[in-house]
Amino acid sequence: NAGVTQTPKFQVLKTGQSMTLQCAQDMNHNSMYWYRQDPGMGLRLIYYSASEGTTDKGEVPNGYNVSRLNKREFSLRLESAAPSQTSVYFCASRATGSPYEQYFGPGTRLTVT
Amino acid sequence: DAKTTQPPSMDCAEGRAANLPCNHSTISGNEYVYWYRQIHSQGPQYIIHGLKNNETNEMASLIITEDRKSSTLILPHATLRDTAVYYCIVRVSNTGNQFYFGTGTSLTVIP
Secondary structure, eight states: OOOEEEEOSEEEEOTTOOEEEEEEESSOOSEEEEEEEOTTOOEEEEEEESSTTOOEEOSOOTTOEEEEOSSSBEEEEESSOOGGGOEEEEEEEEOSSTTOOEEEOOOEEEEEO | OOOOBOOSEEEEETTSOEEEEEEOTTOOTTEEEEEEEEOTTSOOEEEEEESSSOEEOSSOEEEEOTTSSEEEEEETTOOGGGOEEEEEEEEESSSOOOOOOOSOEEEEEEO
16 A cells, blocks of 8 residues: 555656646545645645546636546646645545545655756 | 635643643534644554544543633643644545645644
8 A cells, every 4th residue: 555656756847848647546536636746835726626627726727727537546747847836745645434634645856947 | 625724833841741732613513523633754543533522542632622712632641752742633534535735733742
């Protein structure tokens, strides 16, 4: 049982390049989330997926797209990376029973130059 | 979901109890108080949650005031490994999907 896994762990992009961050969970959770965390800041929700086949915007969705490929996988795509998207990206899934807590992945550290 | 207010930083001596406060004056009747912590650069980790009653688990205790407008997370015997950022979140438990983490309290446990 690996929990929530994310790839890659580190990535450097040039402005304008695109990339996809991958996330997978093996806990059979319905809901999955993507957050970003800037230095010295808390986490901000980018997108979430309440269940397979559905996605919704969070606080800061601009510049990102997501795909809920199946129940296990939820990917985050940057179509044209900008320096303002330099951040640590965390994926999470939420337990389906009480206390409905979130489980987080180890994060992807992205730098856009 | 109601927003929360936490002090930006706190220190605690190793072996002492760490008491981390959180204000949530606009909390609704069906909203729970959740606490998470984030140890340097890792993903946040769930600690405890509660609705009205005080709660205790193997990690911590949660004290919620009678009017539910504030709460305190207690780490009874802080260790150096408890140095982390602690987030207080208020939300409906099993519905809704927005989690607002805020900036949390940075707790430093001092040897």
